[in-house]
Amino acid sequence: MVLQVYPVLCRAGYMDNYSYILTESKSNLTAVLDPSETEPIVAALQHLKVTPTYIFNTHHHFDHTDSNRDLKKLYGAKVVANKNDSPRIPGFDIGVEPGKTFDFGQTKAHIIDVSAHTQGHILWYFPQDKIVFTGDTLFNLCIGGLFEGTTTEMFAALQKIRQLPEDVLFYPGHEYTLPSANFALNNASDSKEVMAYIQRAKERLQQHLPVAPIALGIEKKCNPYLRADTLENFTKLFR
Ligand code: FE
Ligand code: ZN
Numbered sequence: 632m633v634l635q636v637y638p639v640l641c642r643a644g645y646m647d648n649y650s651y652i653l654t655e656s657k658s659n660l661t662a663v664l665d666p667s668e669t670e671p672i673v674a675a676l677q678h679l680k681v682t683p684t685y686i687f688n689t690h691h692h693f694d695h696t697d698s699n700r701d702l703k704k705l706y707g708a709k710v711v712a713n714k715n716d717s718p719r720i721p722g723f724d725i726g727v728e729p730g731k732t733f734d735f736g737q738t739k740a741h742i743i744d745v746s747a748h749t750q751g752h753i754l755w756y757f758p759q760d761k762i763v764f765t766g767d768t769l770f771n772l773c774i775g776g777l778f779e780g781t782t783t784e785m786f787a788a789l790q791k792i793r794q795l796p797e798d799v800l801f802y803p804g805h806e807y808t809l810p811s812a813n814f815a816l817n818n819a820s821d822s823k824e825v826m827a828y829i830q831r832a833k834e835r836l837q838q839h840l841p842v843a844p845i846a847l848g849i850e851k852k853c854n855p856y857l858r859a860d861t862l863e864n865f866t867k868l869f870r
Contacts, residue, residue, distance in 0.1 A: 633657045633738050634760040636802060638841045639675045641667035641694075647806040648694050649841060651764065652679060653687075658736030660684050663708070664755065664764055665804055666698035673705065685735070688712040689766025690752040691719035695804060713742070716751030729753060745788035747780030754792070761799045762844070765792065770803040771832065771842050772825075773811035774856045786865045789857055797848030808832040808842040818855035818868065828853045 637652040648667035652675055654660070662685035666672050676682060686708050688696050699722040702708050711733060714726025727733045729744035735757075743754040748767045755764040767775035768788055777785055792801075812829045819825040828849065832842040851857050859865035 632760050633736065634757055634762060636762060636844075637675060637679060638802070638843065639671050640806065640841070641671050643671075646694055649802065649804060649806060649843065650698075651802055652676065652681070652683075653735070654679070654681055655736035655738055660736040662687050662711075662735060663698075663702060665689055665695040665766065666702055667694050669698040669701040672698060672702070682706045683708040685725075686710045686722075687740075687755055687764075688720055689755065689764060689768075689804065690749045691716055692749065692767065695766065696721050713744075713751045713753045716749075719751070727753070743791055745791060747777060747785035747788045748775035749779045752788075756795065756799075758799075761796065762802065763792070763795060763799050763847075764802050764804075766804045768792070769801060769850070769854070769857065770805055770811065771808040771845060771850070772815040772828070772854050773807055774854075775804075782866050782869060783862060785856075786859070786862050789859075789865075792847065793851060793857060795847055797846060797851070799847045800844035801847055801850065802843045806836075806841060809836065815853060815855055819853070820858065821852060824849075825853045 633656050635654045639650045641648040641650050650667045651664040653662045661681040661683045663683045664687040699710050703722050709724040710722045711725040712720040717723045727742045733740045741756040745752050745768045
């Protein structure tokens with residue numbers, strides 16, 4: 632385990648994005664994943680006394696890439712994103728490819744294509760550290776909207792997440808837990824488990840802490856979209 636993750640709430644109160652500062656302790660490298668808003672990220676970097684070498688993006692949407700250029704200018708950081716989506720990534724520098732890996736110091740990110748929310752959306756999965764960044768594909772108790780994909784594509788994307796080990800912790804692109812709570816409860820197989828999830832989420836948010844990270848094993852039980860094991864069951868959730 633060489634990766635530390637520091638969530639930074641951005642666009643607080645209206646979009647509630649999470650950007651993440653990743654530090655790799657062995658090589659002393661820092662990256663910012665999905666930089667949404669410059670001010671809070673710069674403040675967090677200063678607080679941690681680190682400067683980013685890389686900017687990682689999950690997808691091109693502005694609320695995940697808006698500070699790419701600012702962080703490049705301030706720190707000379709390089710933007711690393713899906714090479715198949717390079718024209719839509721502001722300040723694009725280094726391409727990564729689904730199915731391949733990216734070396735972040737002593738650890739490795741596995742790049743997984745989850746095209747559905749957008750075409751070219753990727754997961755940043757760090758198997759050694761048991762961490763995955765899910766962007767706008769998987770949120771706590773819900774999933775991202777289908778802007779550029781079909782339910783079939785989203786189902787396929789979620790199957791890739793379901794196949795990851797249960798003890799992998801996931802970090803989503805937004806804080807959407809409480810707005811999704813009723814839907815999750817209404818579609819629960821075990822409402823006790825979902826109620827415990829929501830209770831914990833409320834306690835965390837009251838302390839101004841993110842609900843993330845949650846282990847995929849727990850999310851699989853509580854998130855109706857991730858629990859759906861057939862395309863038919865998944866599609867029913869959209870009716
Ligand atoms: Fe998005
Ligand atoms: Zn977003």
